[in-house]
Amino acid sequence: MTVALVTGATQGLGRALVEGLAQRLEPTDTVYLTGRDRNRVSAAVQTVQGRARVRGELLDVADPDAATELARQLGERHGGIDIVFGNAVMRIGPDDNPREIIDTYTQVNNFGTTRLLRAFAPILNDNGRLLVVASSLGTLHHLAPVLHKRFTEPSSLDEIDEQIANWRDSTKEGRAGAWPAFVNIPSKIGQVAAVRVLAHQRRQSDERRGVLIAAVCPGMINTPTSALWWDVSTAPTPAQAATALLDLALNPVEPEHHGELVRDGQVVPFS
Template identity: 70%
Template structure:
């Protein structure tokens, strides 16, 4: 059997780190799980702190805000392994209630949205038969959280370029202040998550038949509320699951038999959340 390879972005802490550790426990010593982040020192520290056993860990620097970084790393992994079996896009820029949307939206979209589409472009072609590509999003990533007047911007996009165009239009409206007088929600997380889910749907639309025939799952996933310092800035999360508990649910989706109903959709706890 060919040794397996997995890649997790945004993996130096929280959910990403828990996904790396949990995936390694489920795999064997011949397999490799790549822990990635944008800071080389933090990547090295995270790898060093992980427990032994299961798959081997390998750290790589990946800043998804760099327009070329995902493609470069995809080339490296293709050379080492010939393909990948699991990709989890978890890189995210965190914001707090006191952050000014106009000041942070450019970097926010660069990481969360354009980082997602770069990852999809670079690594989806490397998926082996039976592979899994999950983009960590949110239940905010459905159209019911967006004003009906804006639904057509994201509803049925057919390419990642089209998704990027709509995200850029939203980013520019926030930056120039026009979003405040329009229908855009004030919470930047909502359009950003909708853009992530729209990206998965757009790519899936062109790959569905081939991927399902090969046993591949491409989906957005909602880990639910977690008890993390960032979430605690917004909500009372004292009773919320830990990142490790949330990761276990996502990893069950990785190891479960392919459910075609989940392909290209936003999935939470194994159930598909309606897009509209």
């Protein structure tokens, strides 16, 4: 029996990942559709079509204890987990003031990611997958060289959290310095760096057990939020964008993907 979980799954790519898993897995398998609003979770579960059983669970990744508690419950219920997609994200528009939203933004996108990694990596079954949805913006190419060491030198998730907290505080205080104005860039780099750190710590064990921990880039997607920033009229739908991510979750592991940012089956170099 396969057990899968998707965060931020009540709409868009997250919901498409749930439906794709439900369609590709078997009736004996379970896919957990999670979100922070009970009514939206329940409504989303009702719309998913597929063979596997889909269950709704509350999970607000901004809550410091929520991921750990849900991982504990699922570990007791199933003994472990096979597939986790970390897709929860706070969406922002061009008119949002970074100084006003940065606290909530980092709690969801960055600290939410490291909480998920800490909570679910220990209960991954053999041949498990722990995939964080990031972006090609999560590479050092988009960051001033003076800042690169902040994301290449840390050796723990705690140290990554410290760098994100430093960036958050600099943004709140209006002293961004070399940090880019577009908050998606440091945030996505922080997500990819967190994946890299955790994967490095676990590499030998994960390779022996067939486990894959990676960041994934779905590319541009035709969603209302993306449309606030770019012309996405010809971009793939969430269901289309989910295909490559589902392939990564369900196909045999490619060792070179471990700890990397992967787009359409290819590694996107971090630096």
